[in-house]
Amino acid sequence: MTQNIYDDPDFFAGYSQLPRSVGGLDQAAEWPSMRALLPELGGKRVVDLGCGFGWFARWARGQGAASVLGIDVSETMLGRARAMTRDGGITYVRADLETLVLAENCFDLAYSSLALHYAENLDGVVSAVHRALVPGGHLVLSIEHPIYMAPRDPDWRQDAQGRRFWPLDHYLVEGPRCTNWLADCVIKQHRTLGTTLNRLIAGGLSITHVEEWGPTDAQLAAHPDWAESRDRPMFLLIAARR
Amino acid sequence: MTQNIYDDPDFFAGYSQLPRSVGGLDQAAEWPSMRALLPELGGKRVVDLGCGFGWFARWARGQGAASVLGIDVSETMLGRARAMTRDGGITYVRADLETLVLAENCFDLAYSSLALHYAENLDGVVSAVHRALVPGGHLVLSIEHPIYMAPRDPDWRQDAQGRRFWPLDHYLVEGPRCTNWLADCVIKQHRTLGTTLNRLIAGGLSITHVEEWGPTDAQLAAHPDWAESRDRPMFLLIAARR
Numbered sequence: 001m002t003q004n005i006y007d008d009p010d011f012f013a014g015y016s017q018l019p020r021s022v023g024g025l026d027q028a029a030e031w032p033s034m035r036a037l038l039p040e041l042g043g044k045r046v047v048d049l050g051c052g053f054g055w056f057a058r059w060a061r062g063q064g065a066a067s068v069l070g071i072d073v074s075e076t077m078l079g080r081a082r083a084m085t086r087d088g089g090i091t092y093v094r095a096d097l098e099t100l101v102l103a104e105n106c107f108d109l110a111y112s113s114l115a116l117h118y119a120e121n122l123d124g125v126v127s128a129v130h131r132a133l134v135p136g137g138h139l140v141l142s143i144e145h146p147i148y149m150a151p152r153d154p155d156w157r158q159d160a161q162g163r164r165f166w167p168l169d170h171y172l173v174e175g176p177r178c179t180n181w182l183a184d185c186v187i188k189q190h191r192t193l194g195t196t197l198n199r200l201i202a203g204g205l206s207i208t209h210v211e212e213w214g215p216t217d218a219q220l221a222a223h224p225d226w227a228e229s230r231d232r233p234m235f236l237l238i239a240a241r242r
Numbered sequence: 243m244t245q246n247i248y249d250d251p252d253f254f255a256g257y258s259q260l261p262r263s264v265g266g267l268d269q270a271a272e273w274p275s276m277r278a279l280l281p282e283l284g285g286k287r288v289v290d291l292g293c294g295f296g297w298f299a300r301w302a303r304g305q306g307a308a309s310v311l312g313i314d315v316s317e318t319m320l321g322r323a324r325a326m327t328r329d330g331g332i333t334y335v336r337a338d339l340e341t342l343v344l345a346e347n348c349f350d351l352a353y354s355s356l357a358l359h360y361a362e363n364l365d366g367v368v369s370a371v372h373r374a375l376v377p378g379g380h381l382v383l384s385i386e387h388p389i390y391m392a393p394r395d396p397d398w399r400q401d402a403q404g405r406r407f408w409p410l411d412h413y414l415v416e417g418p419r420c421t422n423w424l425a426d427c428v429i430k431q432h433r434t435l436g437t438t439l440n441r442l443i444a445g446g447l448s449i450t451h452v453e454e455w456g457p458t459d460a461q462l463a464a465h466p467d468w469a470e471s472r473d474r475p476m477f478l479l480i481a482a483r484r
Binding site for chain 2: 151153157159165166167168169170172173197201208209211212214230232233
């Protein structure tokens with residue numbers, strides 16, 4: 001089973017205070033890019049893998065989605081999601097993404113934001129998604145970028161001229177990465193970009209878009225600190241179809 | 243037009259002495275991985291974009307390919323290729339890949355090894371390839387990996403413990419990179435991995451495999467210096483189909 005760090009009280013307390021936790025999708029730098037990858041949602045059946053507080057589920061219903069199934073491994077997250085949701089079209093279910101079983105041919109869109117880098121068994125997730133999607137159905141996902149995850153010592157450095165750079169190593173050494181983010185040793189699974197794409201392809205999906213996220217000029221003007229993403233992307237967005 | 247550095251006498255003299263120039267495909271670290279991406283070649287019509295000395299063209303004919311059209315911008319390279327080839331099934335033509343026009347529906351495989359990172363107009367190449375391939379036809383290509391190309395100062399660093407790392411920056415800043423490799427200011431075109439894939443997809447091709455090349459354990463035992471590729475991949479291999 002995936003490490004369930006979100007039910008760790010200290011981690012959860014920290015996570016709950018992130019801008020995207022408090023303010024929702026519009027506080028997530030990569031959200032405009034994710035949204036641009038989505039199909040029209042009117043009448044669509046949606047499953048959200050790693051739904052967290054349910055911000056996407058509620059937004060999708062606002063866009064006319066027929067139903068949203070929100071799945072998360074964290075009971076604490078789901079409790080908060082349920083408390084924030086008054087909508088019979090949204091169902092929240094606790095499940096481990098790696099052993100997930102979904103009804104066959106029942107979803108038009110599988111969505112997943114910054115969750116699948118926790119999954120050790122990506123093949124299992126892809127298999128479940130492929131089975132759950134209707135033919136032609138969409139998968140839109142984000143994970144932490146492997147360039148961001150790979151290094152043994154993932155902190156910015158400066159050269160003699162004061163220029164920032166990212167100390168990349170172990171990029172091709174796949175496997176768990178233990179980082180101290182809101183808690184000690186949060187475990188993420190590092191895979192190369194190629195491996196993630198090949199797993200999706202092997203699982204029967206066609207890649208339609210790959211985006212190594214960076215800020216637009218307008219975003220950069222509003223958030224100068226996002227410039228570091230141009231040196232080293234933090235988010236990887238992928239769209240695919242069954 | 244692409245910078246034609248291969249017709250620079252000093253560059254050519256250096257390039258001619260590389261192991262892969264002297265010894266051919268088996269001297270190229272990534273060749274076993276490229277070969278694994280190729281379809282059966284018996285009876286196939288092949289175009290090689292950036293054919294260099296013609297090592298691949300001759301190998302493909304040895305595998306039973308019906309014909310190989312080798313294209314390169316460098317007259318010096320083609321002269322050497324012609325001198326090394328005695329085979330009416332191989333044709334060498336000088337052309338700039340970026341403005342290439344190929345006959346429609348006439349090729350089963352388009353192959354390109356370490357050439358397309360020189361092309362500024364990748365869309366033009368993709369368009370020519372898509373038009374030239376039969377439906378279901380294959381594209382197998384390698385380029386320098388964008389992680390390798392991106393940095394302003396692409397040289398290994400060491401941390402206080404003597405561990406090697408790669409000083410990544412400007413990964414999302416696409417455009418020309420001027421590096422001193424065998425000659426002063428060899429110009430390559432840096433694109434993110436996502437951009438290269440999206441151009442292929444937009445050009446009507448389906449991605450079938452993405453490989454960020456690193457050595458196998460057996461290769462590493464024979465070539466310990468190849469270990470650096472595990473920290474920072476140098477080659478990117480992509481397979482796609484029309």
